[in-house]
Amino acid sequence: MISALTYFNETVQLLQQIRDTQLDNIEQAAEICAERIANGGLVFLFGAGHSRMMCEEMTPRQGCFVGFYPLVELALSNHAATIGMNGLRGPLFLEKVEGYADEILNSFKFGPHDAFIIISTSGIRPVIVEMARGVK
Template sequence: MSLGYLDEAYGVLKRIADTQEDNIRAAGRIFADAISAGGLVHLFGAGHSRMGVEEIFPRIGSIVGYHPIVELSLSYYTNVLGTMGLAQSLFLERVDGFGECLLANYEFGEHDAAMVISSTGINNVPVEVALGLKARGLPLVAITSLAHSTTVDSRHPSGKHLYEVADVVVDNCSPAGDAVVHVEGCEYPVGPTSTLGTVTVAHSINEVLATELVARGTPPVVLGSPHFSDQEAAKRNLAEYYAAYRERTRRV
């Protein structure tokens, strides 16, 4: 018997490859426009979607120019053990006004762009953050599950889903409900795929971004792996990476 999750996971990746390349390239070009002009690409995700932000920056292979916005109370880091704050995070993600409170902490520049990650695309805070970024004039990319978002009502007072706010929407190709393996005797399926799809999309966008920046004559500062024997080179790379990040984010 083959493992059902591996089959389903492969299916998600294949759907992304078959259907999302144009959207991924469009997102990468938007980010390249921002970073090559000296701007930032602001990243937001709540709950498990913040994992997509963390995979983009800071990460081996990541590019200076990203600015992650990860709110501790909307993550699962509030408790070290146990449920890791799941109940609190689920509650806060549905609170009107919280998204604008988050955005009020930052200064957004004329060359900036943004990406909001939310697989369901229906909760108040991600939609509010997306609307707030658009109101500030930022080109907006969304990573979401269209299979889920198009079949469920939005919780935001406007009735809008994340995919209805963004300029470019990249589908993570995760099915409605996220989990994909039905095990006899279990009431609900196991094996979520949204993080797999989201991270695949995010790194694909990053590839396009790097390619675009090189083509435009503004090659990016990339974080290399420090896990090799040449530690002096790794230290120099890390110092360059953080110096470039501090310089670019100084006005935020």
């Protein structure tokens, strides 16, 4: 029980730290998303690997907000292999291929009222950096 309580307390502490240091940024991002969706745009979401799961959490399902659209590149997120590195070798390689983000972006059409959220735990993989530059 001590481990569970420690986990709970540290999680609450982390959430309070985020609230205390990032609330203005979160509110600003929420306003951008609401304004874009209200004007007929979409909020595109992109994350590679496990960061894709955060995109899926924001993707509409019954009872959720509409207007969020995930850009899921299965080659960067498919961990189905049961041998080797649990299927991670291919996606880890592709995250480093320069120009891959441009190829992903070429598959979609974006409008003037759209917004983009890029999720990454590292923020340094070429596909993430190029995606941010590409949507700018």
